[in-house]
Amino acid sequence: MYKLILPTVLLAASFTIYAGDAPNVVMVLSSHGQLNADGELVQPGYEFDELSKAYRVFKANGLDITFASPAGGKPIADKFDKQKPYNQAFLQDTPAVTALSATYKISELDAGDIDAVFVVGGKGPMFDLHQHKPLQSLIANVYEQKGVVSAVCHGPAAFVDVKLSNGQYLVANKRVNGFTNEEEVAFGKKWRPHFAFLLEDKLKERGAQFTQAGLMLNHVQIDGNLITGQNPFSTADTAIEVVRALGLEPVELPPNKDDKTMALVAKMMAGEQQAIATYEQNKQDYDTMLVAMSGIYQLQFAEQEQTVDRAVKLLELTQKQVNHPMLDLNLAQGYIKQNKQQQAKAVVEAVIKSHPDNQKAKELLLSLQ
Incomplete structure (x- = not known):
């Protein structure tokens, strides 16, 4: 792993891929979220529940964690319940909150320094992550250097246009999942009409073998070093499988x-x-x-x-x-x-x-x- 000299605050918080010898994971967040002058969400962003649930797993297992987004800085989350225990725990974690307010730009990251990528869902990825070229390059390079590439819910939107060095789509002939068409009909009424595509349809179009469980039921799909989770309730188990794919025995945590x-x-x-x-x-x-x-x-x-x-x-x-x-x-x-x-x-x-x-x-x- 490469070492860089970074500000002391980052090193102390262990929120950098260059902090130490533990496996590192980059948690990717959408930059699409936007609030109006009244603080109302006018463009969807990332799903905070998914961020906090995955972070809880990664932190408990000692991973070095980096938050990154297309624009860098502080991304906007979709509306969430701050009283949920896992969200409370994150919001009380000062280093985590500090790092989240100043995410790295994805274009600043070097795939050679990264062991795993975890793309957080929310509706935002359907607008920006799927077409962000630096992210496509990062994902392809991490995958081809045998790193772990993972995503949950709408996060797999980041994979749909990723091509490998052989010219094939990353998801072609791979078993993957993500937010299903049925779940979109049930829960996506507000933003779905603005999507350029439905995630399930686009993954299939790219040659993926799309797998799924029932409506909003937990389902994690593993195909080599590609790991995907169907919906928010799949987040923790998806993160656990990332830890396992990094060669660690996951710490047993009480379920949310x-x-x-x-x-x-x-x-x-x-x-x-x-x-x-x-x-x-x-x-x-x-x-x-x-x-x-x-x-x-x-x-x-x-x-x-x-x-x-x-x-x-x-x-x-x-x-x-x-x-x-x-x-x-x-x-x-x-x-x-x-x-x-x-x-x-x-x-x-x-x-x-x-x-x-x-x-x-x-x-x-x-x-x-």
């Missing part, structure tokens, strides 16, 4: 509550009865609202009877805790799909009794007469 919740949701959607019992016996360990919202979206996009049944079960498990008419009406819709008209009617009538002005409930009840 939302990741733990979605892992259990995946088991319930796979029909594992023990997962239902686990939730019922340990509800305090899981994010009830996340289970409920998963049920709503799984039901919305369900194409098979089995998927409908399992999504309905998620709603039934959380109905009393959530106690919200939106969940109840979705549960009623699930019962309708199951041809349980009387159960659907009973749920809708209960909503009208407690919320007599709910127009959607009245319309649904009319359809059940």
Whole structure:
């Protein structure tokens, strides 16, 4: 590894690829994010949750970490919850916050000094990272020198135009994943119309073998030294696989509550009865609202009877805790799909009794007469 003389503050913080003998990882962030004078997001940037989750893994495993972006300086994140434990931990990490406010320009980095690249997602990469030539060159060079190249969620957008020295696209004939078309339909309504392409479509167009799990379920795909994660809930496991690919045995960390919740949701959607019992016996360990919202979206996009049944079960498990008419009406819709008209009617009538002005409930009840 090359050594450069850098400011003492950087060396002390170990936020530089030149800091020591530990493997180094460059975390790439979009520079597309922009705020207006009122502090409102008018252009999407990077996903802070993904940054903090991956950073937590890399820091725990002793990696040297560098933050980089096309423009350098302080990139803008999409709106995020500062109260989430992993975000709180990052924001209380002074060296991390300092480094994030002064990211390196990607064009300043030398692939010969880099062991791994990790591209953070968010909608921003769909606008700037996919067409940033210095990043394309960096990724290709790191990959060809047997470094680890990785990305999560929309981060793989940075790979779509990367070509190797043989003229082939990086992702050609490789197993990769990223934010799926189905997930775009469910969660990308605001910015999707402005995309130049859909990530799943473009990766396939480039010859990738696109793999995926269900809607917003954790899925990490490894193909040699190319590692990709499907969505935000895949972030921590993607970072863990990067650590493993660098030749280290990853430190065991307690899972984030939302990741733990979605892992259990995946088991319930796979029909594992023990997962239902686990939730019922340990509800305090899981994010009830996340289970409920998963049920709503799984039901919305369900194409098979089995998927409908399992999504309905998620709603039934959380109905009393959530106690919200939106969940109840979705549960009623699930019962309708199951041809349980009387159960659907009973749920809708209960909503009208407690919320007599709910127009959607009245319309649904009319359809059940």
